[in-house]
Amino acid sequence: MWMKTAGSLLLLLAMPVIAEETAKATTGGPDRAQGTLGTLLSLGAGLVAVIAVIYGCAWIIRRMNGMTGMNNNAIKVVSVMAIGARERIALIEVGGQQILLGITPSAIRTLQIFEEPIVDAGNPNSGDFARRLQSMIGKSWTAPTKE
Template sequence: MWLKTTAASLLVLATPVFAEEAAKARPSAAATTGGNAPDTLGTLLSLGAGLLAVIAIIYGCAWIIRRMNGMTGMNNNAIKVVSVMAIGARERIALIEVGGQQILLGITPSAIRTLQVFEEPVVDAGSGNSGDFARRLQSMIGKSWTAPNKE
């Protein structure tokens, strides 16, 4: 695929040269009429080659992305996101489960930090949204829950 992309790029770069040589080889309509008529065939060839190059680049990028996704591994069961809670506009706390342990992560736009590693599960990962994750987290940290109960 890399070879095809390189060949397409070289073709695109060489197309104006080919069009110019073809225009020099045949007598132009501008020379016979005395005016400056645009080279329609050269323009169409150049535009067509540019369009083909853009399409080839799009397919090449899609192929590369598909190949890179396969390299990340397909075992999605090793890490489970148990719960995520927004702290601010761009800050979050996430509870993930890895190898039987639950890990509390602080996520900001510039970093991900481990806040706590729990030896025993805080929240059952199979129960889905438990709704009381925030209350349990606050009780384990030692702060009181001040939001009204949702019942």
């Protein structure tokens, strides 16, 4: 597939040179035609080299992404909720326990450790996460009303 694409691209890039070579063939000598052929071959080799480098980099990046974590199932992000512009609350599951974390740009703090799961990790979008969390903590998520 990519060989056809590279060949088509090489032919497309070579068209102006071929047209110039044909126009000058009637006036120029054989040395001029050999120089143009050498230019075409050099251009084609450079193009193939650039395409090979791009495919090589893509292969290396794919291989490195697999090495970031050996066991990706050990920690699961169950739910994340934005509290402010750069503050978030995240519920993660580690070793059968769910941990509520407060995340700011400068720190990550444990807010609560739940002994039994409060949200099913297989179905994180249950919709009652905020209600159950509010009942466990005992605080209201709404802003205080002005009196």
